[in-house]
Amino acid sequence: xxxxxxxxxxxxxxxxxxxxxxxxxxxxxxxxxxxxxxxxxxxxxxxxxxxxxxxxxxxxxxxxxxxxxxxxxxxxxxxxxxxxxxxxxxxxxxxxxxxxxxxxxxxxxxxxxxxxxxxxxxxxxxxxxxxxxxxxxxxxxxxxxxxxxxxxxxxxxxxxxxxxxxxxxxxxxxxxxxxxxxxxxxxxxxxxxxxxxxxxxxxxxxxxxxxxxxxxxxxxxxxxxxxxxxxxxxxxxx
Amino acid sequence: xxxxxxxxxxxxxxxxxxxxxxxxxxxxxxxxxxxxxxxxxxxxxxxxxxxxxxxxxxxxxxxxxxxxxxxxxxxxxxxxxxxxxxxxxxxxxxxxxxxxxxxxxxxxxxxxxxxxxxxxxxxxxxxxxxxxxxxxxxxxxxxxxxxxxxxxxxxxxxxxxxxxxxxxxxxxxxxxxxxxxxxxxxxxxxxxxxxxxxxxxxxxxxxxxxxxxxxxxxxx
Numbered sequence: 294x295x296x297x298x299x300x301x302x303x304x305x306x307x308x309x310x311x312x313x314x315x316x317x318x319x320x321x322x323x324x325x326x327x328x329x330x331x332x333x334x335x336x337x338x339x340x341x342x343x344x345x346x347x348x349x350x351x352x353x354x355x356x357x358x359x360x361x362x363x364x365x366x367x368x369x370x371x372x373x374x375x376x377x378x379x380x381x382x383x384x385x386x387x388x389x390x391x392x393x394x395x396x397x398x399x400x401x402x403x404x405x406x407x408x409x410x411x412x413x414x415x416x417x418x419x420x421x422x423x424x425x426x427x428x429x430x431x432x433x434x435x436x437x438x439x440x441x442x443x444x445x446x447x448x449x450x451x452x453x454x455x456x457x458x459x460x461x462x463x464x465x466x467x468x469x470x471x472x473x474x475x476x477x478x479x480x481x482x483x484x485x486x487x488x489x490x491x492x493x494x495x496x497x498x499x500x501x502x503x504x505x506x507x508x509x510x511x512x513x514x515x516x517x518x519x520x521x522x523x524x525x526x527x528x529x530x531x
Numbered sequence: 532x533x534x535x536x537x538x539x540x541x542x543x544x545x546x547x548x549x550x551x552x553x554x555x556x557x558x559x560x561x562x563x564x565x566x567x568x569x570x571x572x573x574x575x576x577x578x579x580x581x582x583x584x585x586x587x588x589x590x591x592x593x594x595x596x597x598x599x600x601x602x603x604x605x606x607x608x609x610x611x612x613x614x615x616x617x618x619x620x621x622x623x624x625x626x627x628x629x630x631x632x633x634x635x636x637x638x639x640x641x642x643x644x645x646x647x648x649x650x651x652x653x654x655x656x657x658x659x660x661x662x663x664x665x666x667x668x669x670x671x672x673x674x675x676x677x678x679x680x681x682x683x684x685x686x687x688x689x690x691x692x693x694x695x696x697x698x699x700x701x702x703x704x705x706x707x708x709x710x711x712x713x714x715x716x717x718x719x720x721x722x723x724x725x726x727x728x729x730x731x732x733x734x735x736x737x738x739x740x741x742x743x744x745x746x747x748x749x750x751x
Contacts, residue, residue, distance in 0.1 A: 360684075360732075361725070363681075363684050363685060363688065363728075364684050364687070364688055364724065364725045364728035364729065365688060365721065365724070365725060366688045366691035366692075366701070366702065366705070366720065366721060366724045367691075368691050368692050368694060368699075368702055368705045368706075369702075369704075369705045369717055369720050369721040369724065370721070372705045372706075372708060372709040372717050373705075373708075373714060373717045373718065373721065375709070376533060376708070376709065376712060376714050376717065377533070377714070448599040448601075451601060452601030452602065452603070452604075455601050455603050455604060456601075456603050456692055456695065459695055459706075459709075466603070469603060469604065469607055470695070472607075473607070473696065478610075478611075481607050481610075482607060482608060482611075484604075484607075485603070485604035485605075485607040485608050486604070486608070488601050488603075488604040489600055489601070489604050489605075489608075492599050492600055492601055492604075493596060493599070493600075496595075496596065496599050
């Protein structure tokens, strides 16, 4: 019982080196599926968030939605979706998208809402139309907040995709679930470690994106918690 | 696909009330004890972070990463130490998730005391411990409760994932329902998890009204 032997067993296994159960293939499956869910959630949540944030109408809806999304058990949604819609990736895409959308929606709405009202007035004053104000002034200002929401959503999707291996989804969760089912510990632990690495890598990627989306002037201001870094603000069940 | 199986079999629910209550109780223990332990750890850690501010940045960064670790992966990594299908394997990670939420809110809460208030307390002869108990902690209550609400609700929904390693309270209903292609337990599980979360949230809101009546609407 030793970590190094397990990991060595895991990475040395021929099945994990090439073919459909190889590490590379599983990582790609996990990434592609997570990206699909995230893209779908973005398509749904960001336009709605822009609208709600800019008009200030329906903010209560956003708060209620996040509260509900946080309380729903991911495993329950995933198993129910598969029972209702049949085994397959499309059935799993539904709950994953539904879980990724609320943090994105909140972040977009709050980011747009948080634009300095004076700046908005100034934009209108120099003759920008409402859409111009929204896309050329509010959206750039809200981008770091929006990306922080996207980070929460991404991490959530990666975690839920792991759980969804239980209902037949591919990706790194396969190692964890199949290893558990066959009491094959090296496989389970190897898979878990890869999931952890993937989640950390995605977090770092988003940290970089947020840094580059923040104007240089705002970057130098030292704050205790940069926008969206406090996990308490955008916590979802992972 | 369901092949004519109804979405909810009400009779099954009626026949299994005691069973469902037992799972709910188990779920509440697995999910909420870690939140309490997380609070007990967050208070001294938060105090240390306000006393030695240099400690806070690295700690916050570490917990930010910890919070984003997928729970199933963490459960699995712990199995060699705490055992398969034990409560501890689920409760230890949940404690860290709760701590990751509660540490920033504790620090925010402790820092929220205006400096003049702190100085006034000192001028009135309050020692550091007396001031902590009588001024700083009460001021932090709305923040702590806001953090507890997030921590409790996420902990309740996360605990269900423990079912995949054999110990997840209400999460067992999802595994059971899926294996038998029987949606009734799954729906019952989703509703009970959400209800448990709602009840905890209402209790915490009531606690805030009681403990910090001045804070209505300050910290969501």
